[in-house]
Amino acid sequence: MGSSATWGLVTATFTSSFVEFVEALTIVLAMGLTRSWRSALWGAVLAVVALAAFTAAAGYALVNWLPETALQLGIGALLLVFGLQWLRKAILRSAGLKSMHDEEEEFREQAAAARVAGAESRFGLDWFSFVVSFKGVFLEGTEVVFIVITFGLNAHDVPLAAGAAGAAGAAVLVTGAVAHRPLARVPENALKYVVGLLLSSFGTFWAVEGLGVFRDGGRLSWPGDNWSLLGVLAAWFLLSRVMIHVMPRLAAPSAAQPAPPSVLERVS
Amino acid sequence: MRFLEAFGRFWWDFVVGDDWKIAAGVATVLIGAGVVVSSVGGGGAFVAPLVGVALIAAFVAVVAVDVRRR
Numbered sequence: 001m002g003s004s005a006t007w008g009l010v011t012a013t014f015t016s017s018f019v020e021f022v023e024a025l026t027i028v029l030a031m032g033l034t035r036s037w038r039s040a041l042w043g044a045v046l047a048v049v050a051l052a053a054f055t056a057a058a059g060y061a062l063v064n065w066l067p068e069t070a071l072q073l074g075i076g077a078l079l080l081v082f083g084l085q086w087l088r089k090a091i092l093r094s095a096g097l098k099s100m101h102d103e104e105e106e107f108r109e110q111a112a113a114a115r116v117a118g119a120e121s122r123f124g125l126d127w128f129s130f131v132v133s134f135k136g137v138f139l140e141g142t143e144v145v146f147i148v149i150t151f152g153l154n155a156h157d158v159p160l161a162a163g164a165a166g167a168a169g170a171a172v173l174v175t176g177a178v179a180h181r182p183l184a185r186v187p188e189n190a191l192k193y194v195v196g197l198l199l200s201s202f203g204t205f206w207a208v209e210g211l212g213v214f215r216d217g218g219r220l221s222w223p224g225d226n227w228s229l230l231g232v233l234a235a236w237f238l239l240s241r242v243m244i245h246v247m248p249r250l251a252a253p254s255a256a257q258p259a260p261p262s263v264l265e266r267v268s
Numbered sequence: 269m270r271f272l273e274a275f276g277r278f279w280w281d282f283v284v285g286d287d288w289k290i291a292a293g294v295a296t297v298l299i300g301a302g303v304v305v306s307s308v309g310g311g312g313a314f315v316a317p318l319v320g321v322a323l324i325a326a327f328v329a330v331v332a333v334d335v336r337r338r
Contacts, residue, residue: 073298078283080323081294085285088331097335139282207298208319214306222316232320239324243331250335 009155012202013164016147016195020140021172027136029176030110031129039126043133050134051141059149067217073210076203079150082143083199087240090193094244097251144169150202154226197240201233287334293326 024044031040062071092098110132120127144165152161205222212220222228284291301319 077294077298081283081285081291084290084294084327085287088287088290088327088334091331092335135278139278142282204320204323207294208301208316208323211298211301211305211319214302220305220316220319221313223313228316235320235324239328243328247331247335250332 006155006157006160009151009157009161010164012198013147013151013161014168015191016151016198017144017165017168018172019191019195020144020147021169024137024140025172025176026107027110028133030107031133034111035129036126039130040133042125043130043135044137047134047137047141051138051145054142055145067213069210069213069217069219071210072206072219073213075146075150076206076208076210078146078203079199080203080207082146083196083201083203086192086196087200087236088196090189090196091240091243091247093189094193095247097247147199150206154202154206154229193240197233197236200236201229204232204236205229287330289330289333290327293330294323297322297326 028040028044031043062074066074089098122130148158148161148165152158155161205228209219209222212218222232224231297319301322305315
């Protein structure tokens with residue numbers, strides 16, 4: 001694999017995973033700071049263990065029992081749905097039709113819910129913070145697993161993709177431990193826009209190739225093979241820019257808010 | 269029972285997310301394309317881009333419906 005492809009794989013996986021880890025960290029921090037660090041951390045640790053077991057079992061089953069094209073179709077479709085959800089939010093935010101995601105606000109909402117929740121104790125743990133941390137880390141972690149599988153298999157280097165995701169997790173963990181608060185300074189809206197584009201593009205590419213499972217089991221090929229991935233990415237990007245300008249005109253007048261700076265402008 | 273309900277809700281949240289229409293749009297296009305590919309055996313170079321365009325069209329329709337309801 002060429003060095004540019006290597007850097008592309010590392011950057012795409014690191015960025016996508018980073019955003020997922022930031023969300024997981026916010027949940028664990030909210031539970032730890034408002035209720036019980038011990039329970040929140042146990043929830044996070046057990047979620048990582050459960051995630052490892054799920055990944056090993058699902059990975060073995062998928063690789064050994066499913067044709068490669070069926071795997072592409074399934075994972076590509078999932079990734080496409082994730083990516084389009086993020087892209088939809090990014091377009092609505094940039095068009096001024098939805099408020100910007102704010103990790104501080106997310107933290108406040110989680111913390112408020114934690115304060116009013118009942119004080120049920122099981123196995124010596126505060127059950128609410130344990131369950132919320134477990135669920136948050138497992139959910140975000142599962143998305144990271146799918147990201148690593150897709151980006152890694154597409155570049156024929158799953159270990160490198162896993163390493164990039166691990167580095168993103170470590171970076172978020174270290175920053176969170178040092179800051180001891182939600183990572184509000186991360187340009188999360190811009191990152192989510194980029195990640196939405198990446199996931200939508202890889203998801204489209206993979207899901208469509210996987211449709212070959214309905215024909216003869218071979219891949220349905222794109223013109224130019226892997227190079228068409230760039231075309232798919234460009235198509236989603238251009239579409240998103242057009243939609244950011246057109247969608248406010250479709251909305252009822254009361255729905256449109258003063259347009260915030262575009263996410264791309266916020267990056268620069 | 270509560271475990272099964274929570275388990276089902278977890279996977280629903282994971283797969284479908286905030287807007288079920290996006291998952292429905294993607295599923296509709298891919299199932300439709302799968303039916304066409306299996307019955308016609310389409311293998312031409314134009315098939316993949318056409319499915320891509322259909323996915324884009326479905327996404328635009330879903331977001332437009334969402335925006336008009338706001």
